Amino acid sequence: MKLLFSTFLVLSFVVIVSAQNTTNKQLLGNWQYTNQYGTSTLFFQSGNQLVLDGVPASYTASATIIQVFTDGQYWNYPYRLSGNVLSVTFPGGSVVNYKKNNSKTSSNTSIKGKVYLLNGTFCSYSGSSSSYSSYSSTTKVYFDGKGSFQYKSETSFSSNDGSYSNDGNDGVSTGRYDIKGNSIVLYFPDGTTGYADVYFKQDNGSISEIKYDGTIYAKNLCD
Structure with a gap:
């Protein structure tokens, strides 16, 4: 029985190693x-x-x-x-x-495109409050990792007289972006160009925070 079990383990190991070798060859x-x-x-x-x-x-x-x-x-x-x-x-x-x-090819291949390092939704938040009213504004920017981005602003206001909110879905705008060093070039739909800075990177190179016009946009601010 022990011999049969040992044989089964050896055969299973051979199958796993063979599958890994096949996968690696395909890559x-x-x-x-x-x-x-x-x-x-x-x-x-x-x-x-x-x-x-x-x-x-x-x-x-x-x-x-x-x-x-x-x-x-x-x-x-x-x-x-x-x-x-x-x-x-x-x-x-x-x-x-x-x-x-x-x-x-070689490992020294020159790489030009880095847009995939910037992907996901980034948010900024601002707000104020007093004893009789409060106001908040959130701007959300979505980067698709392929060179396109969308952005919108959400606002809300409340007071003793009532409240108002705008989810921004009617004002979604789309643009293009590129990454050059630590700068992000933003091409807006009206033909203008803006520049943002890479503010924080993860260890794997992906960007998790950017700074645009003095404001920080971060993934964790969307939570």
Whole structure:
């Protein structure tokens, strides 16, 4: 009985290792995502080493998760592989569809597009109150991680005479954005251009706080 159980464990281990090796072989090579602002490159050098936008890291891969070890931490990236398209979900929920590039590449590939590092909803809040009234205003900006953003303002006012609120859904505006170093270039629908600063980054490079026109916009302010 012990021999049978031991044989089963060995066979199970062989099947798991074989499946991992097959997955790693399918990932190997150069994958690219391109939009009008530039190109992001994900290069799997070997079965345990990758380079994302010029930053090397070690990794392991199952059939659904790429686990990356960098900056002393493990990060899980859900993914789906369909032919020559690799769909990777980044922190914040943004999905980037990389396409297989069969041309020769190296870990020194020049990366221009970084818009995927800014994704999700960012909020700013202001308000005032007195003994007879209160006022609050929240601006929400959604970055899709692909170069587009939407923004709206929500306001509310209350006093002894009544209350008023506006959820801002009738005033949603859409623009484009790009990231250049620590600056975020905002292209508004009226043709004007604004500039925001990267205020705080996570260890994996994703942006969680920005500063625009003296105001901080952060993901945790949306809670």
